[in-house]
Amino acid sequence: MRIVQKYGGTSVGTLERIRKTADIVQGELERGNQVAVVVSAMSGETNRLLALAFEVSDAPATRELDAMVATGEQVSAALLAMELQTRGIKAYSFNGAQAGFKTDSSFVRARITDVQSDHLIERMERFEVPVVTGFQGIDASGNITTLGRGGSDTSAVALAIAVKADVCDIYTDVDGIYTTDPRIVSRAQKMDQISFEEMLEFASLGAKVLQTRSVELAMRYNMPIHLRSSFDLVPGTMVTTEDEKMERAAISGVAYNRDEAKITLKEIPDHPGIASSVFGPVAEAGINVDVIVQNVSEKGHTDITFTVPRSDYAQTMKIMAGISKDIGASDLKGDNTVAKVSVIGVGMRSHAGVAQKMFQVLAAEGVNIQMITTSEIKITVVIDEKYVELAVRALHGAFGLDREQAAT
Amino acid sequence: MRIVQKYGGTSVGTLERIRKTADIVQGELERGNQVAVVVSAMSGETNRLLALAFEVSDAPATRELDAMVATGEQVSAALLAMELQTRGIKAYSFNGAQAGFKTDSSFVRARITDVQSDHLIERMERFEVPVVTGFQGIDASGNITTLGRGGSDTSAVALAIAVKADVCDIYTDVDGIYTTDPRIVSRAQKMDQISFEEMLEFASLGAKVLQTRSVELAMRYNMPIHLRSSFDLVPGTMVTTEDEKMERAAISGVAYNRDEAKITLKEIPDHPGIASSVFGPVAEAGINVDVIVQNVSEKGHTDITFTVPRSDYAQTMKIMAGISKDIGASDLKGDNTVAKVSVIGVGMRSHAGVAQKMFQVLAAEGVNIQMITTSEIKITVVIDEKYVELAVRALHGAFGLDREQAAT
Structure with a gap:
């Protein structure tokens, strides 16, 4: 080899x-x-x-x-x-x-x-x-x-x-990718295998084990990556193309990120170019906007909510304070105690109802969902930071990711 | 330029x-x-x-x-x-x-x-x-x-x-090449100019300001080197080809090196190959032999005296102790309290009697000369270390190198 x-x-x-x-x-x-x-x-x-x-x-x-x-x-x-x-x-x-x-x-x-x-x-x-x-x-x-x-x-x-x-x-220094953070869910499991697409989602969600660019490159040339520990020479996680033979669970992991702050501009006159008026100055300041949600326009007005890294919250609020008047927003609100929780899995493509199940699980735990965004293999919700552990544990269990407990 | x-x-x-x-x-x-x-x-x-x-x-x-x-x-x-x-x-x-x-x-x-x-x-x-x-x-x-x-x-x-x-x-960190060490002779003068050949002699005598290889290279391609201080931006010493227009003193400087030890093998049977029997093992040990003097053979026997850096003295004596018996030397003597003093100058070529004058000056000061070696532009003597300052000062003055004392 x-x-x-x-x-x-x-x-x-x-x-x-x-x-x-x-x-x-x-x-x-x-x-x-x-x-x-x-x-x-x-x-x-x-x-x-x-x-x-x-x-x-x-x-x-x-x-x-x-x-x-x-x-x-x-x-x-x-x-x-x-x-x-x-x-x-x-x-x-x-x-x-x-x-x-x-x-x-x-x-x-x-x-x-x-x-x-x-x-x-x-x-x-x-x-x-x-x-x-x-x-x-x-x-x-x-x-x-x-x-x-x-x-x-x-x-x-x-x-x-x-x-x-x-x-x-x-x-x-880690021995692979886990279904979620083992510090939150003790029954988190190391994944033997993960697809490039899933790895990209995990990487962009703050799993700092692999640089996003390296995964993109590996995916393009179909080069398997074996992510493993230099301290313990056991097999780690193989990042590779999706294997059709694999029986896949609906989702392969639950990720979260506490480094989030949420900003809302209320009742902005909805006309072409409004998004660039809002996000242009943010981008110029070198701030990475993450989730963006814009509601359906109502009576010619719309609300825009977006998240930024928490360290950029103060500066972003300052920029928005200037802009919100210029563009005629009725109100500006901010919250830097939110977090992002995502379920990820290529299995989602063929398993209907993942989103529905996710929302049910969170509702059953009394977790209010503030924002939702989805991609083909990921569903992300923004919630109050204090519910992170609760939400992660509930989702990890509900999607069948908990490791079997060893009989003792 | x-x-x-x-x-x-x-x-x-x-x-x-x-x-x-x-x-x-x-x-x-x-x-x-x-x-x-x-x-x-x-x-x-x-x-x-x-x-x-x-x-x-x-x-x-x-x-x-x-x-x-x-x-x-x-x-x-x-x-x-x-x-x-x-x-x-x-x-x-x-x-x-x-x-x-x-x-x-x-x-x-x-x-x-x-x-x-x-x-x-x-x-x-x-x-x-x-x-x-x-x-x-x-x-x-x-x-x-x-x-x-x-x-x-x-x-x-x-x-x-x-x-x-x-x-x-x-x-x-020095502002040029001096006619001798200013710590010994307060009236030592900075040389405005020195020839490549002289610089090579100074360099090999322990003036550590320029690497010998760099001077050799400069000489071969006739590239002037301006050796100068980065602390004080006055002209330093120009190392260049010999300038025929220059009125040259017989010698341009006096150099010395205390890092010398002297070893003598007495009455060795004089036959071809004897020098290599002596110096082969020394070279193999990575020791640089400097001055070598072999007397004219007398009744088929000869004395060999040579110098090595003082730090290699003990090891060289040990090697010689082994060899001296093998080659039939009558005696082995060593002295690690000697020093080397040289007068250097391309002017020597056209000024007869430099050697004669050097020996006279040293004799007048009561300095006994233990070894002599000469090159075209250098005369070196090995003397007792305790006479170094005396010898350097006397030679510096006798060859007209002392700076005029400022009228005060």
Whole structure:
């Protein structure tokens, strides 16, 4: 089997952890597998470098920022290669340029355009181990670029695609994706398998285990991602295409996010362009609007409600205070004690009544639903924050996700 | 004028120093000059990285060591470029690969084979400032290589040659080369100019201001080096080809080195191969032998005396104790309280009697000469360490090097 492994900053953060990581690589080679590795910078290193840059300037030149920050992975890649070599393994580090990662020229948030890694395939076939710097590449002019925070996941998937790997193993400090947060529901279960589409929904809902871009890329090229723990070498969660043979439950998991604040503009005169008058200034301020609900117009007026991250609540309210008068809203209301709960599952497509069941379960628990938004494989409700645990537990049970309790 | 400037680790070691360095670059641009900069790593950074590597392994893979250590300059180059950009100067960092530094594949001590920097010339002509990482390059296979300690001087000279600069300004914490150590002779003078050949002799005598390789390279391509202080922007010492118009004193300076130990093998049977029997094992132990004197053979026997750095004295004596019996020496003697004093000057070529005068001066001071060795532009004597100051002062005065005392 040909495997691309990705390790995050904590897996190369100390020499002890580097040795543990090398153990895993060595194990795969001993099982006869071909291995390439993608690494992040040692934990803390990227922040150390950024701090240096921001001491020089409040707005350091992004080209230089990238050249600087990219060194973090070069150091950790070299250290891991050294450690592997002490074990007699032919391991060699490659930075973005050396590994053939071509990107566009958007410094600080570059996108990969091509990975020219045929020379790494040859090495893997000889059971040499390329240790590649994550998070970076070079543009067409040879400038060093970085992919933005968490970009190493994307690097790993892109490399796996380029070297025609069978799987991209992403090692992290959790052992997989759970049906919901085990801190809230003790009977949450680790999923053996999840579809790319579901993983995207989980990722966008704040399950910070995989960068969204990496999942999109894997989906496009159908590259299975094995999300697993570097502490405990048991199988984790395989992120892959939907398997038709699988008997699927209606939903595969329940996600939530407390980082929500809700803002409502009442009775706005409803005419074309009104939405852009509201959301234009929010976008210009760099604030990400999440859920948006607009009621059916009544007597030429409509209400608009939307959510933003809680940290942006104060600023958004300030912007709205200015706008609401200009556009003739009758009232402006805000609430920063709301939360979002979602049920997710590709099974939803073929199971009618998931939404209906969700609303019944919440009603039975006395949870008032403030907003609803749906996609093909997800239903999200906005509720009062204080009901989050109650709602998650009730939904997890009602949709049959609770693990069987072991007989004791 | 087109200038390549080189700054060492202390000049980019703190943000305050980076600003000072940017001041100097800015000053040259304002005078209408074209500037490229070569930088070392921030002081302490190379050692930090090496320490990390040696924690992984006692003998880390040298390819990986180079990939790791080379990041130090990439960080300082980016920081300086950022600082220059905050002043509206178009400055861009370039690592070894980007700047076109090609080397052989001798990791840790690579030699530059070619510098393909035409793209930097174009930038300089537009008054952009390339900030190039010193100390590194890539080999023909694209592996990252480093030039060995102090290699940044060599990088700077090589870049100056490649971009056809008028001069290579090497900024350091001293303001030039002195006729002798001002701590010993208060009337020592800063030399305005010194020939490459003399500089080579000074460098090999422990004047640690310029790496020998960089002087050799500058000499081969006739690239003037301006050695100057980054603290005080007065002219320093220009290292250049010998100028026939210059009225030259017989000697240009007096150098000394206390780091010497002397070892004598007495009455060795003199036959072909005897020198290699003595020095082979010393070389194998990685010890640099400096002065070697072998007396004329007498009755088939000869004495060999040589010097080594004082830190290698004990180990060398141990090696000699083993050898001296094998080769039939009658006695083995050692002395680690000797020192070396040299007079240097291209003027020596046309001034007869320099050696004679040197010996007279030392005799008049009661200094016994233990060994003598000469080159075309240098005479070195080995003397008892306790006479070093006396000898240096006497020679400095006798050869007319004392600065005129200011009338007060």
